[in-house]
Amino acid sequence: MTIGVLAIRFIYLLFLISCLTPVVFAQHRIQGVVVDEDSGNKLMGVSVRVLGSNLGTASDSTGHFVLILDQSAAEVEFSSIGYATKIAHVSEQGPNQVSLNAEGTVIDGITVQINRKYSNKNNPAVELIDSVIHYKSKNRLSGNARIQFEQYDKIKIGIVDPPKLLKRTLSLVNFPTDYMDSLSLPGKKVLGIYQEENLARVYSQRDPSRSKRRIEHQIKTEFDQRYINNPNIQSYINYVLQPVDIYDESIFMLDKLILSPIANSGKTFYKYFLIDTVKNAHGQFMELEFVPRNDKDLLFRGKLQVSLDGSYAVKRVELHLGPSANINWISAVDLELNYSPRAGGAMLLDSTHVAVSFGSENNQAMYGERMSIHRDYDLESPIDNSVFSGPPVEVIPNVSTFIPNRPVPLSVFERNTYENIERLKNNPTFRSTIALGYLIAQGYYNLNAFELGPLEYTYSRNNIEGNRIRFGGRTTPLLSEKMYMEGYLAYGTRDNDLKYFLRTAVSLDGRNIATFPAHYVEGSIQHDILEPGRQPSFLRGDSFFDSFRRNRPTKWFMTDAYRLGHVVEFGNHFSVATAFSHIKRRTIGDFRLISSGDPNRAVRDINTNDVEVILRWAPYERFYYRNLTRRTIIERHPVFTVQYNKGLKGFLDAPYDYDMIKASVSRRLFLDQFGFADVTITGGKIWGVLPYTLLHMPNVRQRELDGRHEIRYDLMNSMEFAADQYVKFGFQHALNGFIFNKIPLLRRLKLREIWGAQGFYGRMSPHNDPALSDQVLEFDLDDQGLPLTRSQNGKPYWEASAGIDNILRVLRVEYVRRLTHREFPNISQDRYRVSLSINF
Known part of the structure; x- marks a missing residue:
């Protein structure tokens, strides 16, 4: 069971049984639709901004928009890449249909019927795709020697149509369910539960290959840190809804890589059909449609616009995944990428829009959306080497919580998401529910500065101790962000011996001890039974479920271990961990160690002194963490580890x-x-x-x-x-x-x-x-x-x-x-x- 699915389902349940304190909404609801003047097609992602204010929104996937204002009419500016900006008067009475002029015209329109007979041979669409593939390396963003630009990201997650039964519960606190977000999904209402905005400067260099994303402005919702590690939510959502590039061989989406329609092997799995020839101010483009050869395969269907100026660069692409694809918990995935030519003919990414509906086709549960806009490109200026120091993605210290000059204004629903979450954290029902969920999911009972657990280690059984009872816990950042402690006491009803473990770690750089890159010293002491070969640790394999595994250990050492260590991480995800440990091991139970040179001599004690050095490199690593425990988010990047241990004899009764x-x-x-x-x-x-x-x-x-x-x-x-x-x-x-x-x-x-x-x-x-x-x-x-x-x-x-x-x-x-x-x-x-x- 993946952490991602559990997190989504857990958050969904929390919000279904919790209440939000209302905010006051304006009373005038103005809605309309934006269409292409020539074709009549409805336009998605059009910026809708009320003149003279900072109010605005964007059209949804069907071209519709909704404004909630304190007036019944307004002058509104409509703008979209590839279309002329237009100012129109809209009113509550409507109808408000706004037509935008493309910066050019559509010519030579043709329609190709998609039938059962299909062949790559003598297919002009396939010949065009061959040219796109041939010129990919020149057209992709990373093909430039150096590049820098500004990137704006907006990510949001919401619950779709909270059940009607819940509506009565929400009404007890006068929650205005009729004013939930109705823009994101046509015919649906979405209750926003997470939102994040980032404004970053992005730097990339080809030789040597390296990149840097410095987040200079950031706003995001946050929950009670006692129960929810907010960076983990942020990491997971950014992982699932991460930026995409049509020029990649495969596009990462929802923990899977899905073959791009312009991949080198795309012709083996996709069918291609010519649709239209489009001409506008940016040039002349051919539009293709592509579909999977097998609709059950995990492949996209959609449309692609290709430049006919000899570069064969992609101008625009639509990608869709439906419920027929072999993917769980998802009813729809829609992606749109737009590119525009720059000086020198390079086709650079302007914007991406990713929308995911979680649930079944007829019963959507959650909705996720990511919008990314790139602007202010610079392909000429040199980039100082110091820019690339530190981690590839870095939030600057004291990051600004104000987003200046948003490319697309927030809708009234999006603006209120931040305030709603702040109110939610103080709701007693929500606090009780999330505490129970944390106990079930993590196994710890929180007491603010300290938490008891893990629950599954409270009872276990083995052949030496019989019934083993254990009580343990760990500190939380509410006690200190620069120090961490964990430990336990355990008792066996058969051997009547008290065991214990204590570990403490202290930050050396004055920062939160758990954040990346970390730098701390740690020490631990343990008195417990351990199977031969196992190293001392807080979780030593004595969980309730380990008591029943078939190949559980039956031979044990009574172990006394002392350890002192140091860990330092660098921004390039290289780390060095060093430690010295002294371990005393004594055989117990029926464990027998007999000298191979003298069958009459039994050896009971095996003591060691050990110096350890671990070098670890995990390029571009992302992870979930809780305190000092980390779990890598598995992506395509490798993880390397080299470990060296040296045994020191001659003191503390260590002969090895x-x-x-x-x-x-x-x-x-x-x-x-x-x-x-x-x-x-x-x-x-x-x-x-x-x-x-x-x-x-x-x-x-x-x-x-x-x-x-x-x-x-x-x-x-x-x-x-x-x-x-x-x-x-x-x-x-x-x-x-x-x-x-x-x-x-x-x-x-x-x-x-x-x-x-x-x-x-x-x-x-x-x-x-x-x-x-x-x-x-x-x-x-x-x-x-x-x-x-x-x-x-x-x-x-x-x-x-x-x-x-x-x-x-x-x-x-x-x-x-x-x-x-x-x-x-x-x-x-x-x-x-x-x-x-x-x-x-």
């Missing part, structure tokens, strides 16, 4: 001298119509003579810095393999219904294919293999006297899975099979796995 190095890379590969694949590769080597419990154990779940490099083996037993040099491989491929969409009986079900494989190849050096060395420890035995751990002897471990996703839009069923090392007893050969999988 070793060197360890590990490198990892993970990346999501977007494969156009073949879905996407997540690939992770990790390799490492250990130098030194060590007991096998200090070697690498592939099935011990570690807390990675971002979770991107974790590879889980479902059918590998705990402690089954150990190695001092190894390679791990993980591959998961989601085809997004590419095969099932071609099967008539299955295509209606919108099922999706998934498959994957995980591999591990490790070797144990002779000096660390208890069968060959008398300086280490024998492998412990199970109840039948067989070794729990083994070396691979040159044979890699593989397991693979295949399954069906999107069953009833919420379930995933997979079959997992162990492919190698199947000859051993007490292992699982295969299993079925059923899980929740809710995504777009």
Whole structure:
């Protein structure tokens, strides 16, 4: 279940059962429609501004506009790219139909019937697309040596037609439901719940390739930070409704990459048809229509205007996704991009408009919209190198909360969204609801400066402690934004021992400790039982659900760990983490460690001193965070990690001298119509003579810095393999219904294919293999006297899975099979796995 879908559904529920305090609206409602004077087509996105005031709006996708004024008539200016500006008198009585003149005329109009017979051969539309593809590199924005411009963004989310039953509840506080936004969706009313405006200066350079977006003005709605991390909402909405570029091979939309109609492989998946030839002040253009060859594939349909001046640049494009495409929770996606020529013939992006309706075709639930306008282009001035320092997207310190000279005025509904949210935060019903939602979703109960949790770790069970009861919590920014603490106390009813953990971190740069780029020192202390190979941490694998997994650990160390660390992040998403730790481990229960050189000598204690350095680079990374815990938003960019550990012997009873190095890379590969694949590769080597419990154990779940490099083996037993040099491989491929969409009986079900494989190849050096060395420890035995751990002897471990996703839009069923090392007893050969999988 993705965070995005949960967030949208959670916010929707919160607003359905909460009340808004009303604002006073003007009483005169003036509505009308804007059309093209020549064709009669209704025009979307036309700026509508009341003269002599800052009031205004824009026409919706059907050309309609609504003004709420304190007067019954007004003089209004209508303007749109490609059309002459017009001033018209509008009144409450209407009708107010405003016709705009295109800066040119439409000539040689032709209509082509789209029939069942279609061929790319001798098709003039395909020949034109070939030319567009050929000249893409010259026409795209990034093809310029340097460029800078001003970018205005407006993003908003709203609930569509709150249920009539709710209307009576809202009326108890005199909420004016009749005055909700009626512009965004024709025939619908939208209750705004999130809005954000940014005015930024954007810089781009081709050689070396780099970019910078400095947000200088920003206004956005914010909720109670005790329960909702406002930057996470902003990150997710900007991720789902991010800017698009028709020149990209695929267009990122709703967590998916959708093949562009002018992609190199577009002719394989799209049909193209000539529609019109258009001539205006900007030149002569050919208009094409494109549709998917298979309407169930995740592809756009729409129209494209191409310049006929020899550049074959795109002038305008409309992109649409409907409910027939294999995409969940979405009834419609509409995109419009407009380009205009500049000096030198370059066709640069003027504006983009993205509108998404969440829900079914007949039962829309939420509406999201993003408008971006580019202006003030400069392709000549040099860009100082200092501009590109820091993160690629940066909000300047003390950012202005005033947007000067908006390209499109806010409607009265949009202006009131900010005030409504501020009032909402003080509503008792809303506060109670959001606190309950936070407890369910995050597992923490908030007490302002401190919160208790996580809920799922309160009770668990294992073979040493029996019933384990744990109470823990963490601080919140209300206590301090520059310091963070978390900890727990745990007690086992069988071993009657009290365990504990405490971690604290303090900012070193005077900023919020959780914000990017971070710089802090941290320290922790832990007394608890840990499985061999697991590193100390707050979440040590003792959740309620871990108590029931098939390959849960049964061997334990009583561990006392002390750690001091330092983390510094840089604006280019490169970070350095260093730490020193001292860990004492003592065997407990039936865990036995016998010397390989003396079968009569048992070893109970394994102590280490360890210096650690982790280098991490995650270019263009975006993430969700809560305190110091981060979760990367998986996009196309890779994440690299290199880790080095040095064992220091000779003090604090630590006899082990070793060197360890590990490198990892993970990346999501977007494969156009073949879905996407997540690939992770990790390799490492250990130098030194060590007991096998200090070697690498592939099935011990570690807390990675971002979770991107974790590879889980479902059918590998705990402690089954150990190695001092190894390679791990993980591959998961989601085809997004590419095969099932071609099967008539299955295509209606919108099922999706998934498959994957995980591999591990490790070797144990002779000096660390208890069968060959008398300086280490024998492998412990199970109840039948067989070794729990083994070396691979040159044979890699593989397991693979295949399954069906999107069953009833919420379930995933997979079959997992162990492919190698199947000859051993007490292992699982295969299993079925059923899980929740809710995504777009």
